[in-house]
Amino acid sequence: MPTLDVRDVPPVDRHDRIHDAFAAMEPGETLTIVNDHEPKxxxxxxxxxxxxxxxxxxxxxxxxxxxxxxxxxxxx
Known part of the structure; x- marks a missing residue:
């Protein structure tokens, strides 16, 4: 299960990085995001x-x- 810690990534760049990581995954995988706030x-x-x-x-x-x-x- 891939994990991406974005707490040290500038907020303006976080969503793009997360979308790229999600797109690179295989179907059925789960991307775990570690963030400094709830990512609603x-x-x-x-x-x-x-x-x-x-x-x-x-x-x-x-x-x-x-x-x-x-x-x-x-x-x-």
Whole structure:
């Protein structure tokens, strides 16, 4: 399961990097994003724009005040 920590990536570059990593995955894989906030805007963007995103399988957990782990599964 690929993991992408974007906490040190400038906010303006985060979504592009995440979209590229998601597109590079095989169907059935899940991309785990480590972020400094809950990525709700990214969830809505992916749900609206990325047909391969399995929004039913999306999950997010808060590990620390500045660490959220969100799972973005790709449809098989």
């Amino acid at each position: 805007p990214l969830f809505y963007e992916m749900a609206a724009e990325v047909e391969a995103f399995d929004e039913e399988g999306y999950a997010v957990t808060r590990e620390a005040a500045d660490e959220f782990r969100a799972e973005f599964p790709k449809r098989e």
